[in-house]
Amino acid sequence: MSYLDYGTGSRIADSKAPQGPIAERWDRRRFTAKLVNPANRRKHTVIVVGTGLAGASAGATLAEQGYRVLQFCYQDSPRRAHSIAAQGGINAAKNYRNDGDSVHRLFYDTVKGGDFRARESNVHRLAEISVQIIDQCVAQGVPFAREYGGLLDTRSFGGVQVSRTFYARGQTGQQLLLGAYQALSRQIAAGTVEMHPRTEMLDLVVVDGRARGIVARDLVSGEIGTYMADAVVLASGGYGNVFYLSTNAMNSNATAVWRAHRRGAYFANPCFTQIHPTCIPRTGTHQSKLTLMSESLRNDGRIWVPKKAGDPRAAVDIPEDERDYYLERIYPSFGNLVPRDIASRAAKNVCDEGRGVGPGGQGVYLDFADAIARLGRDKVAEQYGNLFEMYERITAENPYEVPMRIYPAVHYTMGGLWVDYDLQTTVPGLFAIGEANFSDHGANRLGASALMQGLADGYFVLPATVNDYLAGAPAVGDADASHPAAVAALDETRERLARLLAVQGDRTPDSFHREIGELMWEYCGMARTEVGLRKALQRIPEIRAEFWRRIKVPGTGAEFNQALEKANRVVDYLELAELMCLDALHRSESCGGHFREESRTPEGEAERKDDEFSYAAAWEFTAPGQAPLLHKEDLVFEYVHPTRRSYT
């Protein structure tokens, strides 16, 4: 049977969201959730994989509650997780500006921004919790930007018309992460969190249908071990590195979520990837990653290309009336602050017309000349100085003098492990939080919402719902590392790594990563077609076969071996890529970041097909290389009625 002949499984009838008015659902759930007596909490162990915003906040909070936490990260320190690189800000419905913001408006903007492919109950909860997050972070000493009166400053982000984004210059992610890292550090010192840095999860241990532990490799000694617990939380981030070039960190990877998927967790909406409009264009084939320029720059920067295709003149030599400020022209009410999916596609369109700028015509201008004239160079430097410096270091061009050149790049994955309202996957006892799950952003994430979701999940949602699970979980201590299921998972992992080392072919792990990444960018990137996706689906198994014939990994498994780490991650990209393409092929509508060329409005915008596709696609793994099973979770919109998303 071909991989394309997927079957359709039972519908997911219940996401476990409580009934009743949407503003009361989270309160209700917290009240109905069972509690664990504080004295009993210390008898429970919870594994948390990852130390980004979601993982660090979850680990710290669970430990504060009295649980014993085993926490893992592949980096040498929990402080380095890639949340650290988030630049622009974090949304919260504080309405400190008195500009008409409210919890309901943040909820509305997020559901609409996600192109009506997110679950209303989850998004409303996120909006409610957003206000608590800011309070919590300020209490931790996070140095948000402040006004002269000493109160917090805010700015605007794409897809909204209020100013609700709190920020710390261009390093908001860094400051929020350090706050969570410091809370986690306090627990490590208290002995309630046992931290395992440089340790990578390679498999999930499922005992009697429940997640009971992980298999992980000590990246320094190479030793592969089993760690057991009463619940497992995956906070391992997104899978954007399938595309090779992305704004993700070099070592961000999909192994934790993919291995969990293979052990029974459904993978939802894998094709929903976010292409961020403002990244620094690539310079050559040596390029190892792409660097984002914060969306906040679109508050003051104006995006344009020459009106004439192939205009050879330098930006400063092109007079005003020969420039096309295309976002302001097409979307006058949102202008340069349209959502990311729309800005990215518009950039691609003008480049496809031959009006792109810079090497290869793969770029558009982001121009600050007007802002500098209006605000003065000092004010611009105060708001964006570090971003301008970063841009200059990479490109050797000074954005105070000449416009920045930017181009879209893979940035975030809205898809991820399917979770219910409690953030629990289809494997009981396995939770997924932050970018690792699929739940809140639908088909397109609005700017400054990822930080909000990571911290909402980790500080506030998960600690309440894990209680409920553990209160009803079987007695402690009934599973240990000698259980046959744990031993089997350990053996399979050892075998997989041994196999990688044994091939001794002639191609590097990076060369395969690059190959699959280029294929995905071409056929499963900014614009997707049935023909292209079918081509990719034919090609991926061939690349996979070639990988297992020709991969070369030097050294042994019993040492610090970065080539082996990389090769093992590529193994999982080669499987996940196939599921992403299948999901993109089956969803023959356009929505948010998923743009099927066959489904567009006369104006060229994404055209949803609500009658057919108003559901989350949750895929069940069957067997290696075999077609998966599709389960649909119908999305019901009681509060925000789906309309054609308009930003004009």
Next chain:
Amino acid sequence: MKLTLRVWRQKNADAPGAMAAYEVDGVSPDMSFLEMLDTLNEDLIVQGEDPVAFDHDCREGICGACSLVINGDAHGPERTTACQLHMRSFRDGDTIDVEPWRAAAFPVVRDLVVDRTALDRIIQSGGYVTAPTGSAPDAHAVAVPKPDADHAFVHAECIGCGACVAACPNGSASLFTAAKVNHLNVLPQGAPERESRVLDMVAQMDAEGFGGCTLAGECATACPKGIPLQAITTMNKEWLRAARTSKR
């Protein structure tokens, strides 16, 4: 460009290490320093040799993973992290030395990779505000004067890379420790633990085997985030004040 690299190779913490020379050809000025090392490693793997191990992750200058001493300077000739250093800072035919951070408190893991968990333990000893989740008042309950907020931010920018330690002739972590003391001690939220924080963090820094500070100033010169040297004098003042008044 064609370059000669002399790279520190060391199999593990217990093995002896040595410099090894490699030729790297076809280097573009637009490459980052780490992309140049990627090129070398791709060649080494195909030849069946062990690639050069080095720490790196975000490659945007913010995660603090990269830790290379380039021609004797922590992070190399520009004031930035090695991942943001571009090959246009070098010339065709150059010979470039690449070594790991050198400090007693940073044992080598392999090649250019060192163990910096000592820095995490300094933070664990007091580099936080005790504010358990759920206990926070409204964010606007306490106004923070902008100069204080800005002072906190400048010091909170530290990325924990350890270049300050690598650059210091004494292998001191004073700038790293001072950055966190300055960040939290100036804020009203950090005030209740102001004394215990500085006393405990300095004690932990000493216990980890970092050297003492003689205000040589190399740390602030090497710091890719521009943490000012005055941070250390402020920390010392905080320490003296705390040692005098602490109720412990």
